[in-house]
Amino acid sequence: MKEQLRTEKWSVYLKQQDKRLRVITETDLKIKTGEIIGLIGESGCGKSVFWKSVLGLQNPAVWELEGNAWIRGEMVNFQNPEELRSMRGREAAVILQDPMSSFDQVFTIEQHFWETAKAHTNWSRKETAEKAVELLRRLYIREPEQVLQMYPFQCSGGMLQRIMIAIALMMEPAVLIADEPTTSVDVTVQREILSMLKELNQKQQTSILYISHDLRAVESISDYVYVMYAGYVVESFPVSRLKEENVRHPYTQKLLEARPSFTKKRLPVLQGRPPELMERQSGCPFAARCPMADEACKTFDMKKTAISENHMVRCRKQEGLS
Amino acid sequence: MRKYIIKQILMIIPTLLIVSIVAFGMIRMLPADAVETYMLANHLEMTDENIAMVEEKFGLHEPVVTQYFSWVSAVLHLDFGESYTSNQEVADMLWKAFKATAQLAGAAMLWIVVLTPVLGIFSAKKPNGWMDGFTRMFCLMGTAIPTFVLGFFMIRLFGVQLKILPVSGKESWMNYIMPSFALSLAHISSFVQMLRNEMLENKKGAFTLYANARGIKEGVVFRTHILKNSMLPVVNTVGISIGRLIAGTVVIENVFSWPGLGQLITKAILARDYPVIQAYILLIAIVFICANLIADLLSAWVDPRIRLGEKG
């Protein structure tokens, strides 16, 4: 299978006056054709920073990138703003978490399609509209011709989310990045979006990077899971191993324990919160919340350990166990 | 859209009614008697005969309600009576002055419409750059400098020392430059600050992120999304400011001896020329109502959320 998106030793730094704060550390991630990758973690652990940095969306005066990224096997040149721009939306398209405020309220849906097409192709406005109608219809939107003439504030949240997917698909991107697409819509729409993404993935072999803090959503949709904590991918494994007895990192285990289930047991709560950027110290960032941590963990260099061919973990306790 | 306009126009009627009652009642409740003022102004002797004559002339012997209605019907026929001081028709005086003021306000509006976007865009494009610094300085000065001080300094510099601009009169377009700029400066300052804040806010907005993430060119994102969304609230405020411009000419007209409403009303207040004051109140009220209406229509025209109603 071909790789659609790959990052290698991908680190992101935030420049602050004289300091250089590391936000994301050496992330190796790959998405193959027709694969759905789940990226999971609490808020503030660097999930959004990750996709924004890969798309080159951050101001280079403030953010510094390290490592390499490939899209469709080609290395992305982060020094060339124009190349980055034409990659965004065409090679890697996003759907965002808040469709209501992501659309410009004073432009029609059709104008959103049109400006996207204009940025990447030389299609005529009519051609674009025809493609848009076709896409909207495929995403089960009724009367797509009329929807195109509507303004975002006239549409429901779920509808806008589907329109976002349609706009993303228009350029047939290598990878579709979904940043918490289900957080701001109600439960039935959440189901709908998830099944729609799954369907797209199965029918059209769309590769998706599904970013969420919702373990259940990730479990139901992904083929492979990355768990992120304080800028580190602490564990990555195929979704079939997402079980309490199979995962190795204490953080993943805690996440799984905190998942609501139909038992009479009281739900254990994962105490504390991820460290703020300014609070991060050397060693394992989870050590402060980890029940198994000891002194040595505070100086651990976060080396990767391979449990099996496709199961990696960054935990001192797992070193040598594999 | 049509429904919206009709609704807006219908809302005017009660406001006008209240203003007319206030304007009418104000003169009726005067601490200084209108009859007395008239007689003093016309050098009439205080005899019973003369008082009766003046009362007859103003219709003061009739019941208040009748007086109000006959006053309203006169006003509807654009008859505001005669000025106490000059014995001219108030309607004529007011109309002439209004035209002069409207021209001045129009010229000021031109400054606003041209300078606000230019300064706002320059300053928001590179926050904390030198253009931004200049604009913020300009705005601070603009809000702090009294209009008459600005006017006199301009007259001294351009009119007396450099001799490139005429200092009074309104014959050519050159005459408009100084008074209209002095009039518009405070407005421009506040609009530029508003536009700048809106733009900086919208730059961080979710729709800007989404547009960038779709690979739309930075310049296009700025011109279409950021600029348009930032302009919407400013457009409404600028519309409303039409009324403020016309009412705010009082000081500047006295500085540049501009024969407009501002000079007229200052003289009228000092001479207690009540028919003029009364008519002025009505006129200003109408100007304000119209300005607000224009502002609303302008907003509805540019903002689909107002035009179509949120969640249509």
Place this chain on the structure above:
Amino acid sequence: MKKKIPFRIYIVSAFLLLVLIVMAFAPQLITHDPTAVDLLNKYDPSSLTYPFGTDDYGRCVFCRCLLAIRNSVGIAVSIETVTVLIGTILGMLAAYIGGVFDQIVNVVSEALLSFPSVILIMMIVAFLGASTENIILAMLMVNWIWYTRISRSLTLTLKERKYVQAAKLCGASSATILLRHIAPGLMSQMVVQFTMSLGSVILGLAGFSFLGIGIQRPTPELGIMISDGCGLIRTNFMVLFWPSLILFLIVLSFQILGDWVSERLRGRA
């Protein structure tokens, strides 16, 4: 993180302190009788005896400016202080008592707000006649609206706070609750609003005086001095220049100070 006080605030404060000193000691500082007419001494240029020169009546412009500062700023600050008190108390009472009283306050302020305050003040002066007392009265009658609205909305939220409710349950009287528990909560907002509007009140008062419908002659006042000097713009600009510059600097200082104070408070909230 405590923010550093910017350099411009030091300068502005120093200048305003100077203004304050001038206001307090103006009668002691003047070297010439500001009303003494000396036609032989017309249009003296700046000199040690007449720092700002003399005007068309041979009066010392410097001394007149000192007294004018005292009057312009003094009267404007007094007007503003009384306005804050009236506005705040009215807003507190409206929010606390509620009902018809609140409705009336609300409707009146709403109606007044739809016209610019300059026009309203002018109309009141037109109605009462132009005099120093009447301009003060007119400004008081119009300027309270903003304070009332702010204090009303703040009181509405403070009223629901637990400590106010607790005080009520303990049987504290309405006066105690308003003075001890609600008024302190309004303080900081009112101080900000006060500093922010001082500049524009000084500006407004000078403007009305300039037009002849504010403070009346012969009281020395910056607006009047500018109005008196405007006939000399071609020949003796300096007579007009000094009061104009002083007025501008005072308003500018208050503006900068007001901006900074409100920024600080917003940063804290």
